Amino acid sequence: MQYYSDNQNMKGTYLLFIVLQISMLLIVYGVAYTSLVAVKLAIAEYHITFMAYMPVVLVMVIYPVVLYKTREMFQKNKRLRAIGWIMGWASVIIVVLYAFLSQLIAV
16 A cells, blocks of 8 residues: 655655756757857858857846746745746746847848
């Protein structure tokens, strides 16, 4: 006979949370890589300075910090808030990168 174990359920939900974090990191980094390529093309075409890379590099540094903070939130039993922060910051970052790129090449 098998008994109910909260500890086993916590390990399972934590594993699913880590899988969500990894998948969101890959999505955000995919958009960031595409943005890096677009900035490289804009620099070559419109003779922009290398500082155009700065917002994309900033995104690549900030998002892992957000993921670390959400992992702490998840471990403090604020699971729904942690998932909301992951999804919210990913969508904000993607929209901001898109807006940056649209302003960069709209000459």
